[in-house]
Amino acid sequence: MTVWLHLVALVLLGSLGGALWRVWRGPSQADRMMAAQLTGTGGVAVLIVLAALQDWSLLIVAVALALLAAVAAVGFAKSQSPDGAGDPEEIKPAGDWSDLNASEAGDG
Amino acid sequence: MSLSIFALTGAALVGIGIYGLLAQAHLLRRVIAFNLIGSGLFLFLGAAGSRGIGIDPIPQALIITGIVVALSASALAVTLVVALARATGRATLPDEETPR
């Protein structure tokens, strides 16, 4: 079991490395941000496996990571808005956007 | 064995950070490079503190406070960068501009 769990952690780190390649390549900022988010999920998975391997109290680190996983991305969404403090959902996207729900469709 | 790996990684991170601090002119990138130096030293210290029997909690306590202080210093530095950019329109130090 120990060998297998080491192997699982190694493969997870490898998949994390693949996501890092996307952070490097981009091309858009959203690509980089989402790839970083994926490394976050992968990191949580690695920590869970390490908890089984080494010490169950490592789970608390995984909880902290999962809890705060979204904070950086929220900061990113904020910084992308025109005044640096808004919400991307406040802005209506350009062009035909038929996916908006009915309550929003009227207020153009 | 694995302690040496982490200690050497810490040493290499200090070197990488020094490179970034000297070669990159944009001040936000210098703040990041400075943080690399700090965390490399923490890693070195943490590995050194684990060499004896068991893990020495004193370096751990120092590193925890160090991480928090590094963040507060970074916050001050980042605010300075923004204030400089607001005053001059640049995020680089004036005397280090490449001559045109």
Added chain:
Amino acid sequence: MADLATYALTAIGLVFFVAGTAGLIRFPDTFSRLHALTKADNLGLGFIVMGIGFQTERWSQLAVLLLIWALALLAAGTVAQLVARAALTTGKDE
């Protein structure tokens, strides 16, 4: 028996993680890459959580594992929506 379940479930989890990363690298545009991330990876994390769950020594550890997965799902859903919207309104700039 428990070990067998761990082998199987973590293996499935790995498949999802690797598939998600492959999608992240191979898919042609930003929005299709978002799919790869938010779906495959969190499914993968779920299988890893279940697999490791068979190794826990106490019920509290299992509960913490499930909490981790729930938090990761909440974060991933929120982030995917916000980043996709940000990408839609600002476009590709670099």
Added chain:
Amino acid sequence: MSAALDIALCALILGVGLATVVGRGVFRAVIFFITYGLLLAIGWARLGAIDVALAEAAISAGLTGALLLAAQGRLRTMKTEAEPPARARLPAALAGLSVACVLGWAWFALPVDQAPDLSQVLPESGVGNPVTAVLLNFRAWDTLLESVVLLTALVGVWMLAQDADWDAALGPRFHARPNGVLANFGRILPPIGLIFGVYLVWAGADDTGGAFQGGTVLAAVILLAMMAGALQPPSVAHPVWRVGLVLGPLVFVLAGIAGALLSDGFLTLPLTIAKPAILTIEAALSLSIAATLALLVIGPPDDQGQDA
């Protein structure tokens, strides 16, 4: 097998560290630095330093990313000059390489000291987590001064506000679409994070956790609630927040004076009251750390975004 895992992890840490300093693009460097903190937390977990892993994870995931991304976005909207290319690369690389080599040599040249055996004195500290014992009892001076350093940094950040903005609320004016994804997230997560942060402070006496780790989680929760529009950032003069900022250092100093009067000297805690004293100091300290770190990341009062 275990060594292979460590080598792979360290290779990733080094690769990401290198990616933050080479090439062009401030945004890319910032994103790499966020993932760098995550990998470093895994590294600390591998070293068995769980308290450090917790602090690193909470700081890098919860605070550093938001701080740097906000600054990068701010510089972009101010239309600062484009990033100049890297210069003097060879001398810089040589300087970095030589320092790294000296440190690497030092690792093998340094004598291996035995770690001091704290198991003898740990019962005298009143708490079971050795890291907490060091932070709040054996080396309490360091921790007290460090909490003052945090406050000083915050005052420094506030001093960079423009005169016209001084009375305004701290940071930019955050807003979100009512009942949108962000606003709802800002309502769901903070209660969970609050419980988790308080748990870390409480558990820190005997288990993994403590004032710094719990305070950092609470700071990230406050930051998130502010960014989602669920909590209004205070102004510089806000009385409740001011009390919160100085409460930790104040309680710490009072406990220290009590130690000087009742026991052996400043900041010594007699065993009979050590545990309740440490828990009280930790509770006050984590409140102050949470408030200080959150306001540090939010930044000085800044109305620039509004009139732009």
